Amino acid sequence: MSDYILLIVSCIFVNNILLMQYLGNCPFLGVSKKMETATGMAMAVIFVTVMAGSMTWIVDAFLLKPFGLEYLRTLSFILVIASLVQFVEMFLRKSIPTLYAGLGIFLPLITTNCAVMGVCLINIMEEYSFVQALIASFAYAVGFGLALILFAGVRERIFLARVPKPLQDTSIGLVTAGLLSLAFYAFKGMV
Amino acid sequence: MAKTTVQEFTKGLWAEVPPFRLVLGLCPTLAVTKSVENGIGMGVATTFVLICSNMLISMLRNSIPKRVRIACFIVVIATFVTVVELLMQAYTYPLFLKLGIFIPLIVVNCIVLGRAEAFAAKNGVVASFADGLGMGLGFTLSLTALAIVREVLGNGTFYNIPVFGPSFKPFAFMVQAPGAFVCLGLMLCIMNVLGKK
Numbered sequence: 001m002s003d004y005i006l007l008i009v010s011c012i013f014v015n016n017i018l019l020m021q022y023l024g025n026c027p028f029l030g031v032s033k034k035m036e037t038a039t040g041m042a043m044a045v046i047f048v049t050v051m052a053g054s055m056t057w058i059v060d061a062f063l064l065k066p067f068g069l070e071y072l073r074t075l076s077f078i079l080v081i082a083s084l085v086q087f088v089e090m091f092l093r094k095s096i097p098t099l100y101a102g103l104g105i106f107l108p109l110i111t112t113n114c115a116v117m118g119v120c121l122i123n124i125m126e127e128y129s130f131v132q133a134l135i136a137s138f139a140y141a142v143g144f145g146l147a148l149i150l151f152a153g154v155r156e157r158i159f160l161a162r163v164p165k166p167l168q169d170t171s172i173g174l175v176t177a178g179l180l181s182l183a184f185y186a187f188k189g190m191v
Numbered sequence: 192m193a194k195t196t197v198q199e200f201t202k203g204l205w206a207e208v209p210p211f212r213l214v215l216g217l218c219p220t221l222a223v224t225k226s227v228e229n230g231i232g233m234g235v236a237t238t239f240v241l242i243c244s245n246m247l248i249s250m251l252r253n254s255i256p257k258r259v260r261i262a263c264f265i266v267v268i269a270t271f272v273t274v275v276e277l278l279m280q281a282y283t284y285p286l287f288l289k290l291g292i293f294i295p296l297i298v299v300n301c302i303v304l305g306r307a308e309a310f311a312a313k314n315g316v317v318a319s320f321a322d323g324l325g326m327g328l329g330f331t332l333s334l335t336a337l338a339i340v341r342e343v344l345g346n347g348t349f350y351n352i353p354v355f356g357p358s359f360k361p362f363a364f365m366v367q368a369p370g371a372f373v374c375l376g377l378m379l380c381i382m383n384v385l386g387k388k
Contacts, residue, residue, distance in 0.1 A: 019368060020368050021222070022217075022218050022221040022222035022368065022371065023218055023222075023296075024218065025217040025218045025221060026215065026216075026217055026218070026301050029217065071273060071276070071277060072273065073295065074269055074272050074273050074276065074295040074298055075266070075269040075270060075272075075273055077295075078265055078269045078298050078299070079265075079266070079269070082261075082262055082265055083262075108261075111261070111265070111299075112299045112301055112304055113299065114218045114296050114299040114300070117295070117296060117298065117299045118292060118296060121292050121295055121296070122292065125291075125292065165383075166380045166381075166383040166384045167376075167380045167383075168383075170376075170379055171376050171377075171379040171380045171383065172376065173376070174372050174373070174375050174376030174379060175372065175373050175376035175377065177372040177376075178369045178370070178371070178372030178373035178374075178376060179369070179373075181368045181369040181372055182369040185367065185368065185369055
């Protein structure tokens with residue numbers, strides 16, 4: 001049990017996927033200008049990452065490994081993720097329209113979010129068991145959401161500040177992300 | 192025609208240089224630029240994928256149905272990434288180990304898919320080749336520039352050769368995650384200042 005708690009803490013804080021592993025930075029800078037979009041993106045990522053993490057683990061364990069097809073990992077994972085995203089989109093549109101209205105526009109973007117693919121690959125590289133992979137996917141995605149929402153909060157305030165012209169927009173965003181990353185860096189001594 | 196091909200090539204080098212001007216493909220930009228060697232390796236691998244996928248997609252552009260085009264592009268890109276993965280495993284194994292997870296992640300590098308969608312799907316093979324080469328070189332140069340700053344300051348070395356002598360105390364912040372963000376932010380700022388003139 002304590003192993004799982006350790007895994008969760010290390011995935012959310014110590015190895016935060018955005019600020020420590022540098023994955024998923026494009027949506028991080030792209031959708032973090034408003035709190036609402038950041039929250040929507042965070043929810044969509046958590047939803048898809050957990051599903052993709054477990055699906056790719058199953059594909060890897062029962063399809064690729066038994067037949068010695070590990071070199072097709074990249075190709076099969078991206079296909080699983082792309083079709084999963086498409087499927088989730090259709091399912092939500094039909095059955096839970098309110099949720100779809102909230103997440104809708106972020107779903108197609110997730111296919112090319114390296115955080116999702118990255119988590120799937122990390123699960124395989126660390127040789128996690130199925131339960132561990134499931135927990136790690138969830139925790140990584142929560143870490144992504146946490147960092148994204150924190151960053152959006154900071155960015156909303158920066159919008160009101162007077163930033164020197166050459167530093168505006170992405171540039172100041174990156175410097176802010178650096179400072180946020182420095183804060184997360186302090187968690188390194190924890191585990 | 193010859194002139195436009197040259198233009199397609201050169202726009203990737205300055206006017207639309209990927210990580211800075213288009214702000215695409217940031218993840219590998221931040222992650223692998225700890226050392227110049229990694230930066231160049233990543234840049235070359237991405238360039239290869241970019242050129243091949245651009246050319247193939249451009250050749251197939253009239254036969255790919257519009258509604259499933261993204262899925263088709265991803266399959267093409269993933270195939271070339273697998274090729275790169277296997278090639279690097281065979282010929283540059285130490286570099287393959289260092290870049291690790293970021294080689295398969297070229298698939299989801301927004302630059303590659305972005306160029307396929309924005310350029311190769313609408314233009315001829317020669318123009319797409321030039322575009323891919325230009326964008327790839329621009330990406331490689333940006334990675335190298337960032338890597339030089341980070342490696343020299345953070346490690347006191349350039350391409351694994353010490354530059355400052357033994358008394359230099361490395362500025363370790365630069366090779367860690369926070370330094371990557373701050374460094375890229377400041378370089379973007381410098382680019383903005385230069386671009387104004």
